[in-house]
Amino acid sequence: xxxxxxxxxxxxxxxxxxxxxxxxxxxxxxxxxxxxxxxxxxxxxxxxxxxxxxxxxxxxxxxxxxxxxxxxxxxxxxxxxxxxxxxxxxxxxxxxxxxxxxxxxxxxxxxxxxxxxxxxxxxxxxxxxxxxxxxxxxxxxxxxxxxxxxxxxxxxxxx
Numbered sequence: 001x002x003x004x005x006x007x008x009x010x011x012x013x014x015x016x017x018x019x020x021x022x023x024x025x026x027x028x029x030x031x032x033x034x035x036x037x038x039x040x041x042x043x044x045x046x047x048x049x050x051x052x053x054x055x056x057x058x059x060x061x062x063x064x065x066x067x068x069x070x071x072x073x074x075x076x077x078x079x080x081x082x083x084x085x086x087x088x089x090x091x092x093x094x095x096x097x098x099x100x101x102x103x104x105x106x107x108x109x110x111x112x113x114x115x116x117x118x119x120x121x122x123x124x125x126x127x128x129x130x131x132x133x134x135x136x137x138x139x140x141x142x143x144x145x146x147x148x149x150x151x152x153x154x155x156x157x158x159x
Contacts, residue, residue: 001033001034001147001150002147003143003144003147006030006031006033006034006143006147007140007143007144009029009030010026010027010030010136010139010140010143011136013025013029013030014026014131014135014136014139015131015132015136019126019131021043022046022047022049022050022051022061023050023051023062023065023108023135023138023139024046024047024049024050024061024062024064024068025046025047025049025050025061025065026043026061026062026065027046027061027062027063027065027066027069027139027142027143028043028045028046028065028066028068028069029041029042029043030143030147031065031066031070031073031143031146031147032072034143034147035069035072035073035076035149035150036150037069037072037073037076043065045068046061046064046065049064049065049068051108051117052107052108052109055116055117055122056108056117057107057108057109057110057115057116058107058108059107059108060106060107060108060111062135062138062139062141062142063092063095063096063099063106063142066092066095066142066146067088067092069146070088070091070092070146071084071085073149073155074087074091075088077155090158090159091146091149091158091159095142095146098145099138099142103141111134111138112125112130112134112135114130
């Protein structure tokens with residue numbers, strides 16, 4: 001999967017009238033597919049991570065969904081569990097640093113400027129289509145940095 005194909009899949013998954021998949025689910029699905037991981041379309045483990053974990057405004061779902069996919073990729077590529085965890089943490093720490101440099105924050109509430117844990121805040125988020133602009137941009141940022149990890153040489157350069 002190319003970077004452009006990943007972005008197109010993210011847009012098709014995320015920007016729908018049904019609002020089926022959130023940021024974490026979208027990042028997880030797209031990266032799992034890009035990495036060729038089994039069960040790539042299954043986003044169920046990321047359902048509660050959207051909106052900064054259960055709409056709490058915590059860590060951006062694009063980052064947490066990506067962390068899950070990178071963890072799975074690390075476990076697939078590195079037999080030693082401790083080493084796989086170290087590799088996954090290093091990759092995600094680098095991503096978070098780059099994300100913070102680009103957006104100023106890594107927490108959802110700071111990134112979108114809304115408290116989506118309230119009915120009013122969530123309605124403003126959906127009706128204002130913040131997810132069509134702000135959130136998709138952040139998902140694409142994450143994908144641009146991590147899709148290439150499918151390649152062993154790129155993978156090694158991130159460790």
